[in-house]
Amino acid sequence: MRLVLISDTHGLHDKVGPVPAGDVLVHAGDFMNSGFDVQDIVSFNRWLGEQDFRHRVVCAGNHDRYFENAPQRARELLTNATYLENTGATLDGVAFWGSPYTPEFMNWAYMYQRGSGARHWELIPDSLDVLITHGPPLGILDQTAPGEAHLGCAELLDAVKRKKPRVHIFGHIHGGAGTFENNETRFINAAYLNERYKPLPPAGKIHIVDISLQNPRRAS
Numbered sequence: 001m002r003l004v005l006i007s008d009t010h011g012l013h014d015k016v017g018p019v020p021a022g023d024v025l026v027h028a029g030d031f032m033n034s035g036f037d038v039q040d041i042v043s044f045n046r047w048l049g050e051q052d053f054r055h056r057v058v059c060a061g062n063h064d065r066y067f068e069n070a071p072q073r074a075r076e077l078l079t080n081a082t083y084l085e086n087t088g089a090t091l092d093g094v095a096f097w098g099s100p101y102t103p104e105f106m107n108w109a110y111m112y113q114r115g116s117g118a119r120h121w122e123l124i125p126d127s128l129d130v131l132i133t134h135g136p137p138l139g140i141l142d143q144t145a146p147g148e149a150h151l152g153c154a155e156l157l158d159a160v161k162r163k164k165p166r167v168h169i170f171g172h173i174h175g176g177a178g179t180f181e182n183n184e185t186r187f188i189n190a191a192y193l194n195e196r197y198k199p200l201p202p203a204g205k206i207h208i209v210d211i212s213l214q215n216p217r218r219a220s
Contacts, residue, residue: 001094003130004053005207007171008191010063011040013047015199016192020208024091025053027081028171028190029061029100029134035109036065041077048080055091056081059098061134061172062108067100069109084132086123093213095129097165102135102172103153110134114153121159129211131165135172141189144175160185167209177203 004020007028019025025048032040048056058081060067067074067085075083082089084098100110101120112120124131135153136142137160142152151173160168164184171177171191180187186209194203 001092001211001213003167003169003209003211005169005188005190005209006192007134007169007189008061008174008193008203010193010197011043012193012197012199013044016206019051020206022053022208024055024057024094025051026096026130026132026169026190027056027058028098028132028169029059030063030171031058031061032064032066034065035063038066038073038077041066041074045078045080048078057084057089057091057096057098057132058082059084059132059134060100060110062100062102062105062110064100065109067109086120088125088128094211095125095127096132097124097128097130098132099123100134102133103151115155117153117155118159121153121156124159124163124165126163128163128165129167131160131163131168133168133170136170136176136189137168137187140180140187141170141176141178142173144173144195148175166211174203177205179207 002022004022008030011033088097137157138152174191
């Protein structure tokens with residue numbers, strides 16, 4: 001199964017491209033800009049429907065306020081994707097689980113006080129193939145620039161170490177865009193825009209991950 005990964009397009013999805021071919025398109029949140037304009041969802045949903053994938057999977061991010069403020073209406077508008085909010089889905093035998101929550105920063109959506117995130121991450125299932133969170137775990141692709149503070153979540157890092165998903169996809173910290181791999185999990189910060197909201201390095205890339213369905217613990 002080929003996963004095509006992106007995050008943090010902030011209303012600029014029509015400027016993304018070309019999108020590589022694959023089986024599942026994953027967007028890890030912040031597809032809206034201010035989060036109040038419902039037309040952002042309508043436009044994003046239309047864009048999703050134009051992408052030629054068997055499946056499209058989306059979780060929200062801190063800019064996607066409408067999904068927190070009017071969840072039923074927001075979900076009704078997102079007809080071209082499987083939406084995950086502390087929930088999971090199995091697609092063609094591959095288990096996905098997604099969450100929009102991130103540590104508190106200003107007055108955005110889906111935020112919790114630092115140190116209190118474990119209640120979300122204890123919901124992550126065992127034997128998970130693909131974990132999608134809007135924000136990164138602490139210390140992994142979570143800096144706005146080299147040498148800056150690590151902004152990820154410590155409780156999320158602990159959960160990932162315990163649960164050992166094959167792939168962990170996130171965004172949120174645009175300057176951390178890139179990949180990292182240990183012996184158990186491949187981490188991808190799939191932010192498309194950089195800290196100045198431009199598709200320039202280290203962002204500006206659509207990531208691809210291939211999961212072997214024959215070997216349940218291998219991703220390339």
